[in-house]
Amino acid sequence: MRDKTMYVKRSYSDKIFDSVNVAVMIFLLIIFVWPLWFVVIASVSNPNEVWNGNVLLVPKDFTLMAYEELMKYKMIWTGYRNTIFYTVVGTFVNLVMTICAAYPLSRKDFMPRNFFMFLFMLTMYFSGGLIPTYLVVNKVGLVNSPWAMIIPGACSIYNVIITRTYFINSIPSTLQDAAELDGANSFQYLMQVVLPLSKPIIAVIALYYAVGHWNDFYTALIYINKQEYMPLQSFLRDILMSNKMTLNDMQGLDAAAAEARMRLAQTLKYSVIIVSTVPVLCIYPFIQKYFVKGVMIGSVKG
Known part of the structure; x- marks a missing residue:
């Protein structure tokens, strides 16, 4: 005979509370997931169907027209190569710099740690500004160099503080x-x-x-003028801008051709989003277990 204490009688108010929670969670799930799903199905749907608002839950008239148009830009592969280099090498440099800064600041036997911590935090509130920073980067010869995407932002003080906190709270002396x-x-x-x-x-x-490195286009906008060093995001931005219809563009096209191009440009936006985000989304599952632990730093102590 099973132990009756294993069964807990739930009150009517508890059931209502659980039902409301489930309803709210489903509602939030729809709010956050549906826009992502819409981007996916719109990128593989006929531009006319997307333009007319017929695409809601499933693709309409499946086609890879937007991706075929995107692949016509040969420089996109150069952008992928550069972005992968900036992401891999830049992240490695960032981790080395962050750990080298956070570890001494976490050591109690490092006497000037409070002084250096004050100087580091000061840079979070005050900076030299864009023009002085550009002059410094230009003076050291990093303009139009791939290292301009890595060296100026080699260390984040915010991440240094997080890492230092982890070292102090999670590594026993x-x-x-x-x-x-x-x-x-x-x-x-x-x-x-x-x-x-x-x-x-x-x-x-x-x-x-x-x-941060994968999505960075602003740094390239300031320091990079050569196409062979531009990241993927810069090329995708140029693709969207080149497909944007203006009055001058419409002068050489008839009404049907101009409308078809406008519709294709609308769908092209969704394919650009997919191309730029899928690689990062593929990486996340491999570090999810560490990410869950890391974001809980300092929440539980004992």
């Missing part, structure tokens, strides 16, 4: 004493003890940096 008894120096302790225990925060910070 007794581990350092044990490592020193075994003859480990500070560098060995960092590489062999601290970093292996810091996979959650490293994964979270890497994701922040990688997404």
Whole structure:
């Protein structure tokens, strides 16, 4: 005979509360998921159907016309190559700089840590401005160089603070004493003890940096003029701008051709969104377990 204590009688108010929660969650799910789903189905639907508002839940008149038009731009592959380079190399440089800054600031035996922390935080509220920054980047020869996408933003103070907090709250000081008894120096302790225990925060910070590099077009807009160094986002922006109809463009086309181009440009926007976001979405599942742990830093202590 089963233990009756395993069954908890739920009151009528509890059932109402659960029903309302489920309804609210479903409503929020629709609000957040449907726009993403619409972008996907609109990118593979006939431009005429999208223009007329007939695409709501499923693709209409399936076609890859927008992607075929997008692939006509050969420089898009150059943009992919550059963006992958900026994302991989830039994220590596960011992680090295962030860890090298956060680890000393987390050490209690590093006496000037409060002074340097004050200087670091000061830069979060005050900066030199765009023109002085450009002059510095130009003076050191980074303009029209791929390193202009990496070096000026090599370290985020916000991420340094997060990483420092993790080191302080999640790495027991007794581990350092044990490592020193075994003859480990500070560098060995960092590489062999601290970093292996810091996979959650490293994964979270890497994701922040990688997404920032992948979506960055503003830096290229300021420092890069050569096409061979432009990131993917810059090329996608140019594609959208070149397909935008103006009065001058319409002068050489008849009404039917101009309307067809306008409809294709509308659908092309959705294919551009898919091309630029799918690679990042494919990376997230592999670091999801670390991301969940990392975002809970400081929420539970014990």
